[in-house]
Amino acid sequence: MDTAILGLSLMSAILKGPYLQCPTTSSVTVMWETVEEERGEVVWFETQSIHAGLSGSARTVESTKRCVTEDGAKRIHRLEITGLQPDLEYHYEVQGQRHPLFAAPAPQRPFCFCVTSETGGYGDDDINQRLFAEMAHWRPDMLLVVGDAVSDGRKYEDWERFFFGPGRQLLHSTPFYLCPGNHEENADWFYRFTAFPHPGNYYGFDFGNVHFTALDSTRLVDYIDGQPQATAELKDDSGQRSFLRQDLAAAAAADWRIAFFHYPPYVSCDFEVPEMRSLVPDMEAGGVDLVFNSHTIVYERSHPLRGGRFQQDGILYVVAGGAGAKPEWFRPKRAGHTAQSRAVPHFVHVTVAGTTLEARAVDVDGRVFDMWVLRK
Numbered sequence: 070m071d072t073a074i075l076g077l078s079l080m081s082a083i084l085k086g087p088y089l090q091c092p093t094t095s096s097v098t099v100m101w102e103t104v105e106e107e108r109g110e111v112v113w114f115e116t117q118s119i120h121a122g123l124s125g126s127a128r129t130v131e132s133t134k135r136c137v138t139e140d141g142a143k144r145i146h147r148l149e150i151t152g153l154q155p156d157l158e159y160h161y162e163v164q165g166q167r168h169p170l171f172a173a174p175a176p177q178r179p180f181c182f183c184v185t186s187e188t189g190g191y192g193d194d195d196i197n198q199r200l201f202a203e204m205a206h207w208r209p210d211m212l213l214v215v216g217d218a219v220s221d222g223r224k225y226e227d228w229e230r231f232f233f234g235p236g237r238q239l240l241h242s243t244p245f246y247l248c249p250g251n252h253e254e255n256a257d258w259f260y261r262f263t264a265f266p267h268p269g270n271y272y273g274f275d276f277g278n279v280h281f282t283a284l285d286s287t288r289l290v291d292y293i294d295g296q297p298q299a300t301a302e303l304k305d306d307s308g309q310r311s312f313l314r315q316d317l318a319a320a321a322a323a324d325w326r327i328a329f330f331h332y333p334p335y336v337s338c339d340f341e342v343p344e345m346r347s348l349v350p351d352m353e354a355g356g357v358d359l360v361f362n363s364h365t366i367v368y369e370r371s372h373p374l375r376g377g378r379f380q381q382d383g384i385l386y387v388v389a390g391g392a393g394a395k396p397e398w399f400r401p402k403r404a405g406h407t408a409q410s411r412a413v414p415h416f417v418h419v420t421v422a423g424t425t426l427e428a429r430a431v432d433v434d435g436r437v438f439d440m441w442v443l444r445k
């Protein structure tokens with residue numbers, strides 16, 4: 070067994086992470102997995118950047134050092150850091166590993182995030198490594214993962230192979246939000262490796278001046294004999310539909326509302342899931358500006374749509390099929406709702422500054438192949 074000495078404790082090796090979950094303007098949850106069950110501990114402190122050659126460095130503000138320790142021994146660790154301020158720079162330490170740490174931005178501060186998905190084995194062997202490395206160059210404040218992060222969510226090994234392994238460096242300091250895809254299989258590991266609010270497979274959160282709503286489309290549509298079919302949960306009075314309406318209504322103060330879920334209601338490709346258009350009236354009434362989807366392993370941006378038709382102030386639907394590319398899935402011609410599309414491994418980088426939202430689709434080599442701006 071690999072071991073490391075931390076203080077007086079004999080700690081086992083870290084398997085996953087440490088990684089960050091659910092940042093607010095004053096708190097962040099730190100998670101990691103160890104070989105053995107043990108009591109986890111996180112130390113955190115404010116730091117000040119100092120000039121130290123090309124790489125830079127950070128000076129610890131000793132008087133701000135804090136520590137939190139788990140009550141009991143476990144393998145998958147989850148500890149919340151509190152008392153942060155949004156504009157200060159922090160670091161945290163787990164077993165002596167030190168990583169930068171930031172609270173979520175306050176509403177008035179511009180921020181950026183990346184969107185990807187489909188890391189579950191559709192590209193070349195090294196595609197996920199390259200994708201995470203390229204995203205890191207763009208220095209996102211957080212990451213949306215629109216499902217199918219793994220090949221089979223029931224397989225413990227998949228979570229390391231397809232997601233936590235290739236994403237290790239970026240995820241040390243970049244919180245991620247995952248919504249379930251069909252390949253997550255609603256498996257227990259999804260809930261154990263994340264810390265999203267109850268029930269965990271759908272949830273809302275604020276980040277800067279944006280309210281984000283994650284939905285579990287795999288509970289809303291089932292594949293039966295290869296064909297998508299609406300489930301009872303897609304009905305108007307289901308718990309998830311009620312959540313969507315209430316979550317959007319409660320987000321009235323946010324400048325922007327972004328929903329993300331796996332099955333795409335609009336894409337001119339195989340694996341479009343038109344059943345998901347049942348959500349459109351709720352999203353339009355709730356003021357959603359932008360929707361991110363996946364499942365179809367391409368990039369496609371819709372024109373702004375209301376009720377499925379082009380309308381200048383409508384919702385933009387963006388399929389960010391991420392870490393794979395299936396050009397043969399495109400239909401021969403674009404659909405009326407299609408603005409731009411391309412089948413290359415990619416991610417989307419979004420910058421939000423007040424009432425301007427600027428987005429770029431970036432391929433795995435860093436080339437920008439689509440750009441669009443929304444203004445309020």
Ligand SMILES: [Fe+2]
Nearest residue numbers: 217250251364
């Ligand atoms: Fe999928």
